[in-house]
Amino acid sequence: MIENCVMNTYGRYDVTFEKGLGCKIYDTDGNEYVDFVSGVAVNCLGHSHPAIINAINTQSSKLIHSSNYYWNTTHTVLAQKLVDNCDHNKVFFCNSGTESVETALKIARKYGTLKNVENKNVFIYMDNSFHGRSIGALSVTGQEKYQKDFRPLIDGVRKVNFNDINDLEKNFDESVCGIIIEPIQGEGGINIANAEFLEKARSLCDKYDALLIFDEVQCGMGRLGSLFAYKKFSVIPDVICIAKGLGGGFPIGATITNVKASTAFVPGDHGSTFGGNPLGSAVGVAVLTELVDNGVIAGIEEKSLHIKERLLKIKEKYGVIDEIKGMGLLIGIKLIADTKIFCKLCFDKRLLVIAAGDNVVRLLPPLNVSKTDIDGALDILEIAISETKV
Incomplete structure (x- = not known):
């Protein structure tokens, strides 16, 4: 098995990815995930950009x-x-x-x-x-x-x-x-x-x-x-x-x-x-x-505002989000909950997010992410928030 010959330096999720397109990434079984980790702020243009x-x-x-x-x-x-x-x-x-x-x-x-x-x-x-x-x-x-x-x-x-x-x-x-x-x-x-x-x-x-x-x-x-x-x-x-x-x-x-x-x-x-x-x-x-x-950076402020406005509504609706942090498309959500459990819950719903610091979840979408994909990701995030116990 792969894990027997790869050095044990990461706590990996039980998934193997093999291809991606835009902000979507696909595992070896063909399952589609929305990628709001972007290789930890690496894939600024998403996957497989022309x-x-x-x-x-x-x-x-x-x-x-x-x-x-x-x-x-x-x-x-x-x-x-x-x-x-x-x-x-x-x-x-x-x-x-x-x-x-x-x-x-x-x-x-x-x-x-x-x-x-x-x-x-x-x-x-x-x-x-x-x-x-x-x-x-x-x-x-x-x-x-x-x-x-x-x-x-x-x-x-x-x-x-x-x-x-x-x-x-x-x-x-x-x-x-x-x-x-x-x-x-x-x-x-x-x-x-x-x-x-x-x-x-x-x-x-x-x-x-x-x-x-x-x-x-x-x-x-x-x-x-x-x-x-x-x-x-x-x-x-x-x-x-x-x-x-x-x-x-x-x-x-x-x-x-x-x-x-x-x-x-x-x-x-x-x-x-x-x-x-x-x-x-x-x-x-x-x-x-x-x-x-080609103007990708020019659209970031508008996308950031849209994400934060939706997150604020989610924050007010549920008692799980303590604080919304960050600038641009480097956004953090401080939770009144265990971030490790929350990230796994999002993963199970096919949304990739990553934790940081003290109870913070990072949202790091590609910089060219579309509004449709933002809303799709936040829909999943809201479901996960609604199921999270404080």
């Missing part, structure tokens, strides 16, 4: 991989398209969100070593945050349940309370080389950063010459209604970590820097064998074209 299929077919017949010892046509196009849509000037390509975070941490450490300050190597990170599973990313993840079995982690880190300006100021000094923040904590429970907190982080980074890093792996790439999440908060970071939606299902990540941060790396400081490969980059270009040029 633009992604065409990009894969076209580019794979030309060149799949060469090496970063040479330029290739698609990674330069993708890099230019990214910087044209933000306030930054350089891109490093990798393959995942964790890798993009590791890159950002190395940039900040290197930036610190270039300053005339002894031991300028400290990272500040947030309580309840999540940045990835590698040792470096775990070291700045503010959840003990992920860290406890893998200590010792890297040193030179300080945890502060999310949205607590006083705690942030107390921990900031000349030794800090970087601070990493999710504008919206995804896995932590759809917790939104206060504008004032982000503004203070920006001013402290300027004061102490440190780098402000935004982890937009889950909340970026259009999910909030702008291509980059930071644009919803009017605070410009020095470094942006992206992945997930950038490839629409194809593995790709990137770390984007402004002029200040771009000076840190020189040849030999960092690398990624598959980062910026022609195939992945071609898919990224196709995804950005759909999101930006």
